[in-house]
Amino acid sequence: MPTARAVVAGISLLSAFGCGGVQTPDGEPSSDERPAAAGAGGGTQQTATTTTPLSQTDSGPPVLDLPSNGGSGSQTDTSLETPIEFCDAPTKVLTPKCGIGSCHGNQNAVMGDFGIDAEHAVKFVDKPATRHPECGRIIDSRDYSKSFMLLKMRGDLLGNLSEEQAATVDAPYCGGRMPVGSIVITNDEIDCLASWLQQFQVER
Numbered sequence: 001m002p003t004a005r006a007v008v009a010g011i012s013l014l015s016a017f018g019c020g021g022v023q024t025p026d027g028e029p030s031s032d033e034r035p036a037a038a039g040a041g042g043g044t045q046q047t048a049t050t051t052t053p054l055s056q057t058d059s060g061p062p063v064l065d066l067p068s069n070g071g072s073g074s075q076t077d078t079s080l081e082t083p084i085e086f087c088d089a090p091t092k093v094l095t096p097k098c099g100i101g102s103c104h105g106n107q108n109a110v111m112g113d114f115g116i117d118a119e120h121a122v123k124f125v126d127k128p129a130t131r132h133p134e135c136g137r138i139i140d141s142r143d144y145s146k147s148f149m150l151l152k153m154r155g156d157l158l159g160n161l162s163e164e165q166a167a168t169v170d171a172p173y174c175g176g177r178m179p180v181g182s183i184v185i186t187n188d189e190i191d192c193l194a195s196w197l198q199q200f201q202v203e204r
Helices: 004-017 089-098 118-124 148-154 163-168 187-200
Strands: none
Touching: 089 118, 089 187, 148 187
């Protein structure tokens, strides 16, 4: 039987820990229960469970790196960023080859003053041929390749007429090939004009 002094000593020891938890035979608290902090009361405190932060175990749903241009994300569509450059036909072709002398460079010329500069040239969009409207539109917004200006330089003067129409008219019906006289126009210059005309074609 323990003496009264031993019992008092045991109670004092438990009070110092602040709890009445279960002890092992050697007097140490069991692994399931640890003493509470001083002043926390007489209840037992269970071992805290450690939780690893989400950032260390799971990065969460993947973050999509979407392209700034609204594309599919596979690659950047450069066609949305790079504007089309058209050849400067008014400067390179119309003014030096058509606007010289008394031709298409005269203000209010009867056959058209599109050889003065670009500002004058764009006024001929969908304007019919001066000699005969059925010969075509000087600049055709429906199909740039049918522009009468281009056909005149290529020599396909009756290109806008049907086979029946072309068979019933004489060669000068839509005028002669341009430019006239000794003025020479190269294939590169014709291609430049074709490039410039494309900007006026309207999707239908």
